[in-house]
Amino acid sequence: MKRFNSSDSSAAFISISSSKEERTQKANQGYSRDFQAMLDNLEEEDYSETASHVSEKKRRLNLHQVKALEKNFEVENKLEPERKLKLAGELGLQPRQVAIWFQNRRARWKTKQLERDYGTLKASYEALKLDYSNLEQKNEVLAQKVKELKAKLMSEEKADSSHSVKEEYRVSESDNNASVHSKIHDFSGNNNNNSSAMTKDPSNISSSHELMNWFQLSDSRVILGSRYQVYQPHLMKPEDQSLFSAEESCNFFSVDQAPTLHCYFPEQ
């Protein structure tokens, strides 16, 4: 096993505070005055000790050692045995110390990396949140527009109620048939410059008739696109013209729930 007994630990400490030359070298490496004083103090302490009784206090690696280790870590953050021995020899450290330094360095690197990842994720989350907020605002505007148009439609229906329902139905039917034929013509071919109503942004729809056309057209396109079913003219009687029943709306303007397709493809 890799476990070390106390003599191993002592050996490690001995290697750090080994020679007078080394300590002198430390003293010349530009430490702060306080640190310098501490080193001098340690020097005195060490000399007061006998050779057989070396201080086991933890010592930090000197600047030169740390720089060399950092440089090696940049090259490769894992340490092969040969490199460990070579580094230890060059820096006057125990191989065990070099290994520990790399281990701790990897741990620090990992922590930093986690912080960086967190920062990146946080930034993208904030961007996404902003996008969502913008979409929510647009959605509210659209919903409000639909509400207004629906109210307008209702008032128009009321105004027209003096006409004969029967006559209106006949007119409506012929209108629908005409529009149906034109829709079939529009969507059955490769005519892509068709249907200003379909390509039109619903938020720009300003009249109730435009809105009706938009929805009917949407409906017919889906029917035609779905397994080439025979087109069934969707003749809307005034009493059937509830545009936004719970089912038909399909949560189209719901912020909390994505639009579902079950109402367009009930068999699926």
Place this chain on the structure above:
DNA sequence: TTGTGTTTTATTGCCTCC
């Protein structure tokens, strides 16, 4: 000077690989 928070060095225990 001292209390406190942070960083660095080292240990321990567990796990995986060969």
Place this chain on the structure above:
DNA sequence: GGAGGCAATAAAACACAA
């Protein structure tokens, strides 16, 4: 079963405000 890696932790060293 030994070697090495990692997470958790201890403890010394260090930084800094009050």
